[in-house]
Amino acid sequence: MTDVPAPVPARRSALLDLRVVGAMWWRELVRFRRDRSQLFGALSRTVLWLLILGFGLGATLREIEGYTYAQYILPGVVTLNVLFASLQSAIALVWDRQVGLMRQVLVSPAPMLSVALGKICGGASIAVIQGTIPLAMAPLLGVRMGAADLLLAWAVMFAMGVAITATGVILACRMRTFEGFGSISNGVIQPLYFLSGAIFPLKGIVGGVGFLDIPQALRDDLARYGVYALGGGWVVELPQWLRVMVYANPVSYLLDLLRLVLLGFSQMPLWASLGTVALLPPAAVVLAAWSMSRLRHA
Structure with missing residues (x-):
């Protein structure tokens, strides 16, 4: 009898595999296409916050720094859709760990950085799609955008989606049930949104x-x-303690950069906003990949 050689365990590559990134990216988009309820949620948030709240409070607050209230909160509504879409994409990781693809990915030789990057970029792409819904109503608010403005807005939205999706992945890696992640995600979205200057200025007329x-x-x-x-x-000037919390919120700088692109108005230092959009997403992706790699040893 001839000896049968023992199977050689798969070797995990430490390099970035673009095929894995593309496959995970595409999977997120396919899942989004099959789940139309996410588009309904983005549309309902846009109608509620932008049209009802914007024009409702706009009847009392005529303007903020020369902009109508509906114009002022337009970047904030875009940010709200990006936040919800990003964390919703990260929620799927909890399900994948139990019965889905992630159980197979964890035992595969696929580089975890590639897996994390593909999933995060997929979530960020979905966030851009949902964030574009409020932008479609910009002409109704008197906000004019050119092609360059739209491309810059998409770039900021994608960077924001990468950072928030990666944050959601980090949280999801520590969660074991949907209920636990839902509670934490709500505790993340609301502070990030309300402490970002989305619905009130730091200081202004x-x-x-x-x-x-x-x-x-x-x-x-x-x-x-x-x-x-x-x-x-x-x-109006916010209390000092509230201003500190707004300045400590990284979403404040991403939102302010988006407002600068859409309205030409900003309240944060430009260098701080550009630094945040350049450093926060890559750092969040690395931490998310590290958190997912720990699942292989759990």
């Missing part, structure tokens, strides 16, 4: 109705809290 009719005594009381009535508007 907010115009509305009835400013000139405010009694002087009430103006003096408001001044103690950083709110001043000046001409036809209020000069």
